[in-house]
Amino acid sequence: MRTDTKALLDDLKLNPRETYDDVVRRLAEAAYDDEPMTQEEIEAMEEGIADLKAGRARSLREVMKELGDDKVIESGNL
Numbered sequence: 001m002r003t004d005t006k007a008l009l010d011d012l013k014l015n016p017r018e019t020y021d022d023v024v025r026r027l028a029e030a031a032y033d034d035e036p037m038t039q040e041e042i043e044a045m046e047e048g049i050a051d052l053k054a055g056r057a058r059s060l061r062e063v064m065k066e067l068g069d070d071k072v073i074e075s076g077n078l
Contacts (some may be wrong), residue, residue, distance in 0.1 A: 012023050037045075051057055 006020075009020050009023050012027070014026075
């Protein structure tokens with residue numbers, strides 16, 4: 001194992017006695033999606049992408065201005 005990889009794993013340990021196997025297993029389990037997207041979620045995403053491509057989207061600045069909160073954006077607090 002490369003030294004820099006080992007250092008990364010050391011930084012990810014929850015406690016000094018955690019093994020590298022434990023760290024790698026925890027990371028692998030966190031990356032696994034046990035709740036795949038539903039067909040409804042996929043269709044909603046596809047609809048959103050189509051809206052973006054067709055220009056049916058507004059910027060955050062436009063929405064905030066419409067809501068009367070455009071001063072928040074100008075102040076940089078958003």
